[in-house]
Amino acid sequence: xxRKIYVSAKEVAERAGxxxxxxxxxxxxGASVSAETRRRVTEAAHELGYHVNHLxxxxxxxxxxxxxLIVSEMxxxxxxxxxxxxxxxxxxxxxxxxxxxxxxxxxxxxxxxKQAISYRADASIILSGMPDRSITDLCLxxxxxxxxxxxxxxxxxxxxxxxxxxxAARRALSAFLEAGCRSFAFANSEVMTPSLMAREVGFQAAAxxxxxxxxxxxxxxxxxxxxxxxxxxxxEREHRPDAIFCANDLIACGVMDVARHRYKLAVPxxxxxxxxxxxxxxxxxxxxLTTFAQPVEEIAVRAVEWLSDxxxxxxxxxxxxxxxxxxxxxxxxxx
Amino acid sequence: xxRKIYVSAKEVAERAGxxxxxxxxxxxxGASVSAETRRRVTEAAHELGYHVNHLxxxxxxxxxxxxxLIVSEMxxxxxxxxxxxxxxxxxxxxxxxxxxxxxxxxxxxxxxxKQAISYRADASIILSGMPDRSITDLCLxxxxxxxxxxxxxxxxxxxxxxxxxxxAARRALSAFLEAGCRSFAFANSEVMTPSLMAREVGFQAAAxxxxxxxxxxxxxxxxxxxxxxxxxxxxEREHRPDAIFCANDLIACGVMDVARHRYKLAVPxxxxxxxxxxxxxxxxxxxxLTTFAQPVEEIAVRAVEWLSDxxxxxxxxxxxxxxxxxxxxxxxxxx
DNA sequence: GGAACGATTGCACACGCTTGCAAAGCGGGT
DNA sequence: ACCCGCTTTGCAAGCGTGTGCAATCGTTCC
Numbered sequence: 001x002x003r004k005i006y007v008s009a010k011e012v013a014e015r016a017g018x019x020x021x022x023x024x025x026x027x028x029x030g031a032s033v034s035a036e037t038r039r040r041v042t043e044a045a046h047e048l049g050y051h052v053n054h055l056x057x058x059x060x061x062x063x064x065x066x067x068x069l070i071v072s073e074m075x076x077x078x079x080x081x082x083x084x085x086x087x088x089x090x091x092x093x094x095x096x097x098x099x100x101x102x103x104x105x106x107x108x109x110x111x112x113x114k115q116a117i118s119y120r121a122d123a124s125i126i127l128s129g130m131p132d133r134s135i136t137d138l139c140l141x142x143x144x145x146x147x148x149x150x151x152x153x154x155x156x157x158x159x160x161x162x163x164x165x166x167x168a169a170r171r172a173l174s175a176f177l178e179a180g181c182r183s184f185a186f187a188n189s190e191v192m193t194p195s196l197m198a199r200e201v202g203f204q205a206a207a208x209x210x211x212x213x214x215x216x217x218x219x220x221x222x223x224x225x226x227x228x229x230x231x232x233x234x235x236e237r238e239h240r241p242d243a244i245f246c247a248n249d250l251i252a253c254g255v256m257d258v259a260r261h262r263y264k265l266a267v268p269x270x271x272x273x274x275x276x277x278x279x280x281x282x283x284x285x286x287x288x289l290t291t292f293a294q295p296v297e298e299i300a301v302r303a304v305e306w307l308s309d310x311x312x313x314x315x316x317x318x319x320x321x322x323x324x325x326x327x328x329x330x331x332x333x334x335x
Numbered sequence: 336x337x338r339k340i341y342v343s344a345k346e347v348a349e350r351a352g353x354x355x356x357x358x359x360x361x362x363x364x365g366a367s368v369s370a371e372t373r374r375r376v377t378e379a380a381h382e383l384g385y386h387v388n389h390l391x392x393x394x395x396x397x398x399x400x401x402x403x404l405i406v407s408e409m410x411x412x413x414x415x416x417x418x419x420x421x422x423x424x425x426x427x428x429x430x431x432x433x434x435x436x437x438x439x440x441x442x443x444x445x446x447x448x449k450q451a452i453s454y455r456a457d458a459s460i461i462l463s464g465m466p467d468r469s470i471t472d473l474c475l476x477x478x479x480x481x482x483x484x485x486x487x488x489x490x491x492x493x494x495x496x497x498x499x500x501x502x503a504a505r506r507a508l509s510a511f512l513e514a515g516c517r518s519f520a521f522a523n524s525e526v527m528t529p530s531l532m533a534r535e536v537g538f539q540a541a542a543x544x545x546x547x548x549x550x551x552x553x554x555x556x557x558x559x560x561x562x563x564x565x566x567x568x569x570x571e572r573e574h575r576p577d578a579i580f581c582a583n584d585l586i587a588c589g590v591m592d593v594a595r596h597r598y599k600l601a602v603p604x605x606x607x608x609x610x611x612x613x614x615x616x617x618x619x620x621x622x623x624l625t626t627f628a629q630p631v632e633e634i635a636v637r638a639v640e641w642l643s644d645x646x647x648x649x650x651x652x653x654x655x656x657x658x659x660x661x662x663x664x665x666x667x668x669x670x
Numbered sequence: 671g672g673a674a675c676g677a678t679t680g681c682a683c684a685c686g687c688t689t690g691c692a693a694a695g696c697g698g699g700t
Numbered sequence: 701a702c703c704c705g706c707t708t709t710g711c712a713a714g715c716g717t718g719t720g721c722a723a724t725c726g727t728t729c730c
Contacts, residue, residue, distance in 0.1 A: 056716035075415040084410040286621040391686040
């Protein structure tokens with residue numbers, strides 16, 4: 001099966017009886033072509049099924065139109081929705097997403113960034129892991145733009161988009177307090193992403209300000225199964241918490257299921273739960289989880305608008321707010 | 336911010352004191368280079384941060400290494416897991432996934448395929464929608480490989496991967512029968528994908544063979560919310576079904592939640608439910624949904640192995656089996 | 671009619687890479 | 701010493717574009 005079958009501008013030019021440059025210009029917005037030439041070219045192109053070769057164009061322009069999304073566990077609800085929002089946004093700016101899957105290891109993120117470089121991506125958006133500084137430097141030096149989402153470490157020249165996790169944690173605590181809760185716990189994974197840690201630390205700090213203690217438990221990664229284990233550990237105890245703030249909606253779902261099915265606790269009467277992310281399942285009637293909504297759409301907008309912003313960049317960091325979505329996993333305030 | 340900052344093979348060659356071809360060959364597996372030259376080149380390359388330009392390489396070789404994944408609603412659990420499996424698999428073959436989001440419309444799929452052509456993708460994998468024949472023909476003529484997953488329509492030269500939906504539907508019916516169910520329903524969306532329809536038709540046909548009737552209800556798309564509406568319609572009736580086969584796990588979750596919370600039915604005692612896909616949530620203890628597992632990994636393997644298979648292709652179609660995962664949403668057979 | 675001017679167009683080079691081809695190097699066998 | 705065969709290397713052509721530059725064309729104005 002031969003392969004050099006794509007039709008080229010040259011063939012279109014011959015068919016249309018014009019020079020090759022005319023073809024090129026026809027497909028270059030803002031170039032100078034007469035209406036007649038353009039017509040003949042587009043016609044010939046259509047007949048032959050010609051499409052500009054973006055690889056060659058990228059070679060010339062030093063601008064491939066490719067943006068790499070570097071992400072691990074992308075089948076997780078929150079990640080998936082973010083990836084979707086980003087690809088949509090990119091497409092609307094006539095860029096295209098190259099999806100690179102990593103495991104949690106930073107070395108695989110390094111590997112992914114090298115891929116990005118090889119394909120001369122205009123930018124890379126990192127949703128998981130933290131690459132080595134030498135690699136990010138290389139990216140930046142190569143003229144690539146870099147966006148870090150929810151990774152706190154600094155990289156000069158990269159755009160960092162973060163949430164106000166601490167603020168959210170404080171709100172969570174006051175929601176619990178208004179509901180009359182007395183004993184607080186935080187259910188975390190062992191992943192220790194800065195943003196996850198900020199939730200934990202923020203929750204603890206807010207409690208301490210009120211003279212309250214928080215039991216922190218950590219286990220595994222940010223999954224439903226971890227939530228199951230965490231809940232078992234927490235609810236086994238003598239003094240069970242009556243309020244659990246979870247690093248994550250998935251964990252929260254696991255916690256709720258164990259609380260209800262295994263310990264026969266009623267949510268929110270016996271136990272209040274707050275999650276984070278507002279994944280789709282949080283709204284399902286089995287959970288009705290009160291949680292913080294990540295501004296996924298806004299994250300995508302900010303990330304992508306920064307990519308196409310050709311001015312020398314000033315703002316390198318956004319801290320976006322989250323919205324507390326009230327559902328049924330926290331008691332109504334006693335009025 | 337200037338842009339032509341990527342280091343090229345020429346610079347590496349100068350630094351290493353060799354010809355530019357030597358550099359090229361160093362990075363071409365199987366090319367003839369002496370150990371010494373290779374060493375000097377890799378060293379220089381490393382120092383300068385050189386990475387082969389895949390755009391230019393693709394231009395020469397007529398092989399970009401890019402594979403387009405064309406998909407709608409990719410934040411849906413099943414889709415997300417498939418996308419993940421595919422990207423992983425592709426990466427392991429040192430290909431890379433370009434992710435294109437479409438809405439349900441076929442025209443947006445056409446658009447996506449044109450993108451694929453523009454980037455000279457080696458192949459396109461279509462997970463949603465059905466593109467116009469003229470476009471797929473163009474793709475094939477251009478030497479692009481095409482994989483259609485779960486879309487039944489024929490396209491000569493494309494690989495089609497389907498599930499044995501009908502067979503699964505039959506198994507669902509006999510599972511219900513063994514559980515002693517009497518009144519059967521099928522909860523479908525209005526999407527009418529061939530594969531969804533096969534489940535419906537297969538279920539109905541199997542029932543008819545036993546002289547039984549199936550109530551079919553269709554609504555919306557294949558989401559949790561549709562499941563909610565479908566369940567309301569079905570359970571409102573005089574004669575409620577005591578067995579519902581759902582086109583989809585998401586629908587099944589919606590159905591179960593409505594059955595339990597709104598109609599106070601016990602699953603599986605009052606109502607048996609079977610889903611399809613085996614999404615992660617099906618295993619959550621709030622659902623414990625008995626469902627058919629799609630062989631996601633195998634789909635990915637088959638799709639990708641076909642892409643790198645350079646022999647003239649013979650087999651153009653796979654029909655893969657599904658596995659019934661027994662959980663708690665169907666009664667045990669009375670022994 | 672001629673000049674001046676702007677809009678089009680074609681030529682040719684550049685982008686960074688691969689690869690066929692021929693020249694060069696190297697070693698061994700006679 | 702010579703020749704043969706194999707490996708290594710450099711040269712240069714080509715992949716499909718974009719674009720600066722100069723040439724051409726058509727129009728308007730005096």
